[in-house]
Amino acid sequence: MAERGESSEAVMLKKTEEEKLRKGKMIVGDESKAGYEEEGKKVKLVTSDGVTMEVEISIVKEMEIIQTFIGATDTDDSFIFPISNVSSHILNQIIELVKGEYDQELAKKLSHDELKEILVAANYLNMKTLFHFIATAIANVIQNKSVEFVRDFFGIVNDFTEEEEAELRKTNAWAFEGVDED
Template identity: 70%
Template sequence: MQKTEGEESKAENEEVKQVTLMTSDGVKMKVEISIVYEMEIVRSFIEVNDADHSVPFPLPNVSSHTLDLIIELVKNEYDDEFMKTFSHDELKEVLVAANYLNMKTLLDFIATAIANLLEKKSVEFIRNFFNIVNDFTPEEEAEIRKTNEWVFQDLDED
């Protein structure tokens, strides 16, 4: 059975253009072009080179798990509730990936979420979150806490 011209146009419009991305762990993922276009690093390559969408574009700094999270965030229009399900490590991974992919909206969204998470948290919590080693001597830290006492008031429990 042949399709009429109107049916063919409709089928073409319903077909979503996709780009294949190759993650750092070797997974090939087909991603809708509307999502890929938010990834400035990929979009600029596609636009400049009129790239073949069937050839995987390598993302050596993004794992498949992180790319899945990014795709879901974009599809869900940066939903706060979905993002709250992320572990601290996933938040940091998405932040780094958004920076690498030059996804300005996502980068701002995740950075704000992390800032809100760290607001009113203790120094120890923040050090643990970012895996920062305390390089102050106990005396130096005590002096800093004494000099800047106001900073350490009204902190949330970790």
């Protein structure tokens, strides 16, 4: 897991170099300057497992929780933002999903735990597109599955009493009428 984080980081650092080169070439006129500076920028994120990852600004921009903060400060390269609820593994998954432009095929490769953790991370980081995307993916997995499957999927223990469950079934009886017995 840590290896993945590092390799991804390495790739990103390499890209930074490329972009710096590109930036150097491109900054000729004043008009385009701001745009290119923005593009090459990285933000350092410290994950819950203590890994510092440099993430492209384009991806960080989707993280509204961080974006708000960045917007309020004059950021420079030393900007570091701790994301204590997100592991480096999950952050890497998120980066891949964003770079892959939210391809459902990518979501299919994720484990149940990863799906859940990405959902929670997307909620925490306030990444709206990712949040919708991953919720859809989870909805697809649990579609037409039994209540037991869903509990298992989320690692949830049934916290209803028998009476409460019976009451709920009664209230929502119509939803269960059409289900075949077998």
